[in-house]
Amino acid sequence: MEENVQCPNCGGFKVKNKGDGSANNKLGCLAVSLGGALFTWGLTLLLLPIAFFIKDDEPREDGSIEYLCELCGYKWFHIPGTPWPAINVRPELIREGAEKLRQEEEERRRRMND
Numbered sequence: 001m002e003e004n005v006q007c008p009n010c011g012g013f014k015v016k017n018k019g020d021g022s023a024n025n026k027l028g029c030l031a032v033s034l035g036g037a038l039f040t041w042g043l044t045l046l047l048l049p050i051a052f053f054i055k056d057d058e059p060r061e062d063g064s065i066e067y068l069c070e071l072c073g074y075k076w077f078h079i080p081g082t083p084w085p086a087i088n089v090r091p092e093l094i095r096e097g098a099e100k101l102r103q104e105e106e107e108r109r110r111r112m113n114d
């Protein structure tokens, strides 16, 4: 998920919202066990009880959202409603990061064409 937020470390706008730490583990385990049913009932019988014991990850207590900058790799937490961290604009970091992303994209495309 990408939002129009600015990285405090480089000033770039390629920032990923990694969410509030919550995850639906129980549903994932149920899905796996139902998928397993297509292959073997044994696997389902094994996983189904486990699903009931797995706890879903709770959101962080302070409600903070984790962000990751794809340009410079900077990771930080922000609590909604509090001021955004001070931003240092560093064009050289943005340029390096953009170049790195471009090369990765090119590499991906090359591999698809193989």
Ligand SMILES: [Zn+2]
Residues within 6 Å of the ligand: 007, 008, 009, 010, 011, 012, 069, 070, 071, 072, 073, 074
């Ligand atoms: Zn950054």
